[in-house]
Amino acid sequence: MAPFTRESDMPPMVSLSICIPTRNRQGYCIETMRAIAGSGERDFEVIVADNSDDPAPLRQAFDSFSDHRFRLVAPQGRVLSMVDNWERLIPETAGHWISVIGDDDYIDPAVGGLIRRFEGLRPDVEAIGWGRMNFHWPDNRPVPTLASVPTGAGCWASDRVDLQDRLFRWSEGRSRPSCGFGIYHGAVRRTLMERIRQTYGGRYFEHPVVDYDSNCKVVAEARSLLYCERPFSVLGECAASNSASALSLERLKVLVETFKTESASDLIRANPDFPFTLFEAGASLCVSIAATTVWFCRKYGIDLTGFEANFARAAMDECRYSPSLEAYEAKVANIRAGFAAWDGGRWADLFEPAPFNAPKTVNALSGVMEDMIHLREDRLRVTTPGEFYRYAEHAIMPVGHVVAGTRSFVT
Template sequence: MGERRLLSIVIPTHNRSKYAIECVKSILETNSNEFEVVVHDTSDDSCELKAWAVSVSDDRLRYVHWGESLSMTQNHEKAIALASGEFVCLIGDDDSVSSQIILAAKFADRMGIDILTPEIKAMYSWPDFKTRFYGRAHAGKLYLGKISRKIVKKNSAQALKISLDNACQGTEGLPKLYHGLVRKTLLDELRKSTGLVFYGTSPDISASLGLALVSTHFYVVDFPFTIPGASGGSNTGRSAVNRHKGDIKNDPHMRPFKNLTWPKELPFFFSVETVWAHAAWETLSFRAPELLVDFNLSRLIAVCKARHSDFRAPIEQAETYLFGVEGRRYSSEAVRLARLGFFFERLVGKIKRMLHPLPNNGMKAYGPYENVRYARLKAEQLLGNDPVFKE
């Protein structure tokens, strides 16, 4: 292994060469030798990515092809283990990063910051991306929101408390490894304490909760040094057309998870909400089991009832179990109140869509662009000349 670099950008992938190749190309176009791109590939198809990676003569690229089937979480675990940089950023194979991420890592190192989480103010939709409400209106578009360039210090324990109160539904408000910068020593600490960085069926949720447990604070910056992508074949793409749910034993996302254990407290079906909850539950079980009593199961049941009435049986089965367990944060009255609160949240969302009826939701749209490479170049043009991370 050569000299340790400032930053490792880690990309787990599986059977998605057409996205991953452009993703990696876009990052390697950055004019810096202070980072590496780590790709861990479990593809079992024709794997154009492997053939392309072998042909690349760039020592910043570390490509590993794993010949056995792995779950998403296992793939992420092996990918992160390859990182050697002072800081680590985990992204998806249809995403990219801005060259500002190098300045961000230097800034974090200089200021003694272990976790730097950007607000999501840049997004790219691949040409095959569509949604229920807007069809293909997003296809090929780069979206940029208003940016304040402010950096705010956050309390990790408070962020964790808020997340538990929301049944850990997403990484919003938490420290992030996925589309964030994390000092590698924190990941080493997570691995040293339990043997793994990730638990459960959602690596990004698991990492965020783990980081909240091993840190006292983190920083949030209102500047997009990463560019999340959304493609038709991704979990984001499935969610956008309401197809990101189903039977746990048969869903393609879930099948690779061997010997999967599922807590009786959680409804036994596959959805965004239950996967997030499962990852959170597993992470807490291994890292901080005393916090499971603070997991707001009433909120989870309420959200599942509101969004997934077609899975009534497993939801009711979880409820029946919860009624007989003491010490769990659950009651029928709390579910009723949580459903009412969730109704108003959805109402506010509909009102916002009415106020901003176009698919950009008030953000500036650019493009269309045929892949994330060109979208990244446009983002560089718009954002790259005004660095927020001063030397």
């Protein structure tokens, strides 16, 4: 299962390469591989880049795994930063299209049918996005949690100018800019990935917040972007995932220290254009995403008009959803310090978060709200993202209908 070293060693081109970078989460990764292997699709490959301290578990798993669609890229003898582990994946792929998921996630290889349909409709399409389900692994439920399933199935061509306004200038003023396009839980045409490498410093990925690094470059460069509301992947959240910090302040502290230790880049350590710390107890995903988009826009000369006020609104939105008073106070103090140092405090008055308001009930009810099904996870009889995807498929548009164009395509 060693990586191919010569072009002649490469397998025939396939439609889709699914990449899974992993570090010290071998059990989750093996479950993800098993779930994907259950697909009857043939026109895809899975490349796993192991960056773990102990290479034995995944090596043993692959030794007993006879599926030719899967290949292992072994550890390099030293710990790679996350961005470097992602970087080494792309040259190993043989697909016309490339997607990256986390080792605790799931993707349905049937998304290849959606890709082929979109290529037929728009031969110039270079980036494809789709809806994502959300699922907490059983070990990541310190409070009651909800899984979520988008119910839509419409497809449309996205306006790149609007996407850039949302991603670069945070025009929505929400804690996460809604982008939907990038290599993480999306598909990017290989030719676009090569153009990105040639345009942006000879690398596919530069910033340690790798998923948003990709979002920025895809939205800046893609000529045509198509989106399907129907979910084809699951964002899994295990206890060791970055997103687990949203549920536990203690977990956030551990993740921050790990991120600081394992990031080989100084890009996020000292950013005078955006002096918000990522390494304190009040660090937030909102700040880390904004630090990435600001870095990208400053480096590559993209207009940021309006970003400051929009980010203040986004930061206040982030504070609203703090899980506890302690987490709220730490986050507000961290963000307030950043505003005080930013442009000499020019934007500090814009950050006025509402007082902490403890929720009366926490994820107590299942139901449908705003085209999303929410399900109490303590009532579910599934334990992995792959199992949850198959369970949730009973409530959404069948893949075959979407791929056949049963739902209209909106330009």
